[in-house]
Amino acid sequence: MGKNEQINNEKHKDIERVQAVLQLLKKQAPLSVKQEKLCNNACVERFLKVKGENVKKAAKHLRNCLNWRDSLGIDHLIADEFSAELAEGLAYVSGHDDESRPVLIFRIKQDYQKFHSQKLFTRLLVFTLEVAIQTMAKSVEQFVILFDASFFRSASAFMNILLVSLKIIADYYPGRLHKAFVIDPPSLFSYLWKGVKTFVDLAPLTMVVSSLDFEESLEFNDFTAYPRAASLRFNPSSISSNGKIGSCSSSRFSFTVSHHFDSVKPWYLSLADTSSAKVGPTTNMGPAISPLNARSYSFASPIDRTPRGNNNMGPMKKSFFPSTPLPTKSKDMVDHSEIHHPRAMRPSFFQSPAMFFKKDGGKGHTISRVDKCRESFQPFLKFYRRPYDEMIYRSKMRPPLGGLISIVSPHIRRRHMSASQRF
DSSP: OHHHHHHHHHHHHHHHHHHHHHHHHHHHSOOOHHHHHHSOHHHHHHHHHHTTTOHHHHHHHHHHHHHHHHHHTGGGOOGGGGHHHHHHTSEEEEEEOTTSOEEEEEOOOTTHHHHSOHHHHHHHHHHHHHHHHHTOOTTOOOEEEEEEOTTOSOHHHHHHHHHHHHHHHHHHSTTOEEEEEEESOOTTHHHHHHHHGGGOTTGGGEEEEOGGGGTTOSSSOOOTTSHHHHHTSOOGGGSOOOSSSSOEEOSSOEEEEOSOTTSSOOEEEESSOOTTOOOSOOOSSSOOOOTTTOOOGGGSOHHHHSOTTOOTTOSOSTTOOOSSOOOOOOTTOOOGGGOOOOOOOOOOSSOOGGGGGSTTTTSSOOOOHHHHHHHHHGGGHHHHHSOOOHHHHHHTOOTTTTOHHHHHGGGOOOOOOOHHHHO
16 A cells, blocks of 8 residues: 555656646636647656756746747648658658657758758748648657768768758757667768767767668568569579570670681671671570670680580589699698687686676676667668658648648538539
């Protein structure tokens, strides 16, 4: 009973703090209907948690957030304002992870800041965050952000976008960020990030990863699902090889072997289709020329350059003619299997005193920060590689964020009109 009473007392204190914050807000200025809907218990509790359960600081922070939202006009954001950004897929919600948290992807290009103002980027960022919050379930309060920095050549240019984004999320969306990943940043970004991250509030939740570390992933290594990538793969079964020495042709040129093997150029290329012609001897000895193994005979061994009709080379030995004579195995050669290499030293029983101060108590190996970042990013790799679909992203938007179509379409009711009613 003591534990239950303690839990009930803590819940009662939390409710009292939330009510105290709301009273301070209403004393400063009356709240509108939308502001009262925004300042629910979960929202006020997030501001209290960030400010260390201080009622006055939480109320001041929440009032600044409401004023910022009014100045930016967040209640009037619609998708029609960002039609070009949505078409290119610069910022969107890719899906939800295993714990139903929305995963946001930002693929901002370096030239975006040259042609767009900082305010427009802020509105695009806030619009994407609002769409993600709309798609959250009631039991979910956080989201995950993936910053794709592969389009940036300048580390400082990307650093400006990253710092602005993290600053807005920390000040006006406290407690919302679960994790943030910076993917494939420029080479100098790591040095700039080491000097700046001490001043960033959300730096402990931000990780830098490289997509090259996941190239050998078996789950996403199959590109046959994408028709463009599949069409570029070479399919040997689509080409029929003749089993005779002759000409081979393609859609662009034809390859023909000359009669004279001792000539300087025993092959030539032509634009005519000569696949039906049969040039040169047609004996079965030696390798046959096909579109898969056709090459210049000037690079072949001296035995392969001789005419096939000349059988003065003696009996063949397993059809193997090395271009360079192999060295004869002498008896003085050392057998490497009998060499005894020095054994690796076993770990000493008396270990260093520093082993006792490790987190794992010296049992096992420690995981580096890079490995931790890779393991943390592994569940979100599928969202990063998933192709962008504008229609799927727009279907996740609720009115009024979805634009005029989402506002008007639920109220459209078609009815039959006679000819007299039309005029």
